[in-house]
Amino acid sequence: MVPKLMCDDDMVDIYSVPSGDKDSLKVTIKLSKEKIETINRICASFENNPEELINVLHETQNTLGYLPAEVQEIIAHNLKISSAHVYGVVTFYSYFTMVPKGDYPISVCMGTACYVRGAEKILEELKKELKIGIGETTPDQRFSISCLRCVGACGLAPVLMVGEKVYGSVSPDDVKKILNEYREDNEDCKCQQL
Amino acid sequence: MEKQITQQGQLRIALRNCGMLDPENIAESIARDAYQALGKVLKELSPQECINILKQSGLRGRGGAGFPTGLKWEIASKSQSDQKYVVCNADEGDPGAFMDRSILEGDPHSVLEAMAICGYCIGADKGLIYIRAEYPLAIKRLRIAIDQAMEDGLLGKNILGSGFNFEIKLRYGAGAFVCGEETALIHSMEGKRGEPTNKPPFPATSGFMKKPTNVNNVETFANIAPIILKGPDWFSSIGTKNSKGTKVFALAGKINNVGLIEVPMGTSLREIIYEIGGGIKEDKKFKAVQTGGPSGGCLTEKHLDTPIDYENLIEAGSMMGSGGMIVMDENDCMVSVAKFYLDFIVGESCGKCTPCRVGNKRLYEILEKITQGKGVMKDLEKLKNLSYIIKDTALCGLGQTSPNPVLSTLENFYDEYYEHVVEKKCRAGHCKNLFHYVINEELCVGCAACKRCCPVHAITGDKRMPHYIDSNICIRCGECIEKCSFDAISIQLEPKILV
Numbered sequence: 001m002v003p004k005l006m007c008d009d010d011m012v013d014i015y016s017v018p019s020g021d022k023d024s025l026k027v028t029i030k031l032s033k034e035k036i037e038t039i040n041r042i043c044a045s046f047e048n049n050p051e052e053l054i055n056v057l058h059e060t061q062n063t064l065g066y067l068p069a070e071v072q073e074i075i076a077h078n079l080k081i082s083s084a085h086v087y088g089v090v091t092f093y094s095y096f097t098m099v100p101k102g103d104y105p106i107s108v109c110m111g112t113a114c115y116v117r118g119a120e121k122i123l124e125e126l127k128k129e130l131k132i133g134i135g136e137t138t139p140d141q142r143f144s145i146s147c148l149r150c151v152g153a154c155g156l157a158p159v160l161m162v163g164e165k166v167y168g169s170v171s172p173d174d175v176k177k178i179l180n181e182y183r184e185d186n187e188d189c190k191c192q193q194l
Numbered sequence: 195m196e197k198q199i200t201q202q203g204q205l206r207i208a209l210r211n212c213g214m215l216d217p218e219n220i221a222e223s224i225a226r227d228a229y230q231a232l233g234k235v236l237k238e239l240s241p242q243e244c245i246n247i248l249k250q251s252g253l254r255g256r257g258g259a260g261f262p263t264g265l266k267w268e269i270a271s272k273s274q275s276d277q278k279y280v281v282c283n284a285d286e287g288d289p290g291a292f293m294d295r296s297i298l299e300g301d302p303h304s305v306l307e308a309m310a311i312c313g314y315c316i317g318a319d320k321g322l323i324y325i326r327a328e329y330p331l332a333i334k335r336l337r338i339a340i341d342q343a344m345e346d347g348l349l350g351k352n353i354l355g356s357g358f359n360f361e362i363k364l365r366y367g368a369g370a371f372v373c374g375e376e377t378a379l380i381h382s383m384e385g386k387r388g389e390p391t392n393k394p395p396f397p398a399t400s401g402f403m404k405k406p407t408n409v410n411n412v413e414t415f416a417n418i419a420p421i422i423l424k425g426p427d428w429f430s431s432i433g434t435k436n437s438k439g440t441k442v443f444a445l446a447g448k449i450n451n452v453g454l455i456e457v458p459m460g461t462s463l464r465e466i467i468y469e470i471g472g473g474i475k476e477d478k479k480f481k482a483v484q485t486g487g488p489s490g491g492c493l494t495e496k497h498l499d500t501p502i503d504y505e506n507l508i509e510a511g512s513m514m515g516s517g518g519m520i521v522m523d524e525n526d527c528m529v530s531v532a533k534f535y536l537d538f539i540v541g542e543s544c545g546k547c548t549p550c551r552v553g554n555k556r557l558y559e560i561l562e563k564i565t566q567g568k569g570v571m572k573d574l575e576k577l578k579n580l581s582y583i584i585k586d587t588a589l590c591g592l593g594q595t596s597p598n599p600v601l602s603t604l605e606n607f608y609d610e611y612y613e614h615v616v617e618k619k620c621r622a623g624h625c626k627n628l629f630h631y632v633i634n635e636e637l638c639v640g641c642a643a644c645k646r647c648c649p650v651h652a653i654t655g656d657k658r659m660p661h662y663i664d665s666n667i668c669i670r671c672g673e674c675i676e677k678c679s680f681d682a683i684s685i686q687l688e689p690k691i692l693v
Contacts, residue, residue, distance in 0.1 A: 051383070051384050054366060058366055094368070112520045116520055148369065154290050
């Protein structure tokens, strides 16, 4: 499970990160010490190598769920690159997100094969069912919808993914059934998280 | 997983081991000749001899552009540097293509072995595989394969006692189509935004970390070992004059047998679609097949008997691309298909150069206008001109090929564009503003089922009397058609007068 949104209670520690030179500005980060240590550990596991930035971001997003500005700031400090660089990379790639996704992130494949076989209808049904738009998360933080560009399962089109689980040959009627597997009242929902 | 495809007319070289072995057990791969070619190269051949074999074989890059692989290796081998890199491009972004995923998941050692051979030939001791994060299983199997090969001394230091060192690391993509372009891919591997740069300098002289770098596609690498083992003459005996060997295609869309096929170059589309693919779904009429992804184009009935190779596809206004083949039938609107690809390009353009960033957006807007029934004849002219300008001025391969879907549909389906613009009609019944629903008064019994389900209250009528749909309110969701038990509602293509 992805940790819930970092709420105000989490921000107990004020941690200051001196950046670079002695005289330079001090950056104050509002994040729990525990999370900062997690991020430091991830950066260290890639030897704080700036070339590995994308791998570091993947790992961090897998652990924390998303990459808010504070997290980017710490990564930039560890890898000795500017936070603008980190921000540039995070916003360039569609895989990274600065807002938390739901516990069960749903991705609809919008590749050509899925498009031809009716992915648009699946997406409409999802939006109707969850009452949220693309890139949004339900108020209970359970589901979020995003589109992706082809999971390479074109033989099974149209395809949608919940977490890492792939559902193939989905019809608009199946959408509700799939969602029910992950609804709150369903105890044995098992979903591998990204 | 994918449905079984008839073997007729197929020849598996790149996919030779997929499905035949347990990819998580190196012993099974070795039993099927994995690393034999590497052994032969290290013991018997000099780098130049090995490159000559590839040049003789006529193997060309399978990523799309079709650059001769032997020549590419030769250029990289002649670059002088203390450090060189071999990169495997596994950023299979083309929607509708999944051959690289299958090879990496089904036979990862074929790629690792070929990368090591490439390293030996060009003088590199480091290899990198740039793989999309959307392929978690392929990543897992690659990791296992690399570990097992390291353990058995088939990668790492002093491979097979030859003194040659080669190690392979993984780099992950993060969902950016443009990163399949080699300069963008290299920037992405360096931990930067995946924006392309001008060529030259080519990666063969200045690539990853400004060192000479050889970038090849997964499928290209998968062809290397059989060429070394069976000889270049065997390989060049397959295929056409300028395109040797086989090509893997991903059949998808409105076709009976979907999945991967591998056929010799020169096979015709008719054989692929009707013999191997089993024809069009529900016996509908074939309309077009889209090859080459967002950079390619649509081939129509008149191209069905053209032998497929790099040159013929370009001549027909498409390209080989990575080998996605999306089959479309009479229910697909070609203007909407062009719009779909433009939407993809607009989303994936990196934004570095203006023709691609702004030009494609404008193309999209014109197509949007046409599908809404607001197009005028001048728009078709504009589409064409703007497309050529983008083609001529964009920075990288993505931008230069991005108008291809528009140009090829304009060329092959001009009458459909014409209908959209002049007659305000979409013959496929796809463009929502260009058709409307009508209730047949004779069939309607006035049960009001449609009236109750209509989300916008567009349907009116008294009980047990024929109902009526107000097209101005109707959003064409199609709910009413599904609810009607008397088949009284139908789509009418003849347009209402539009303001």
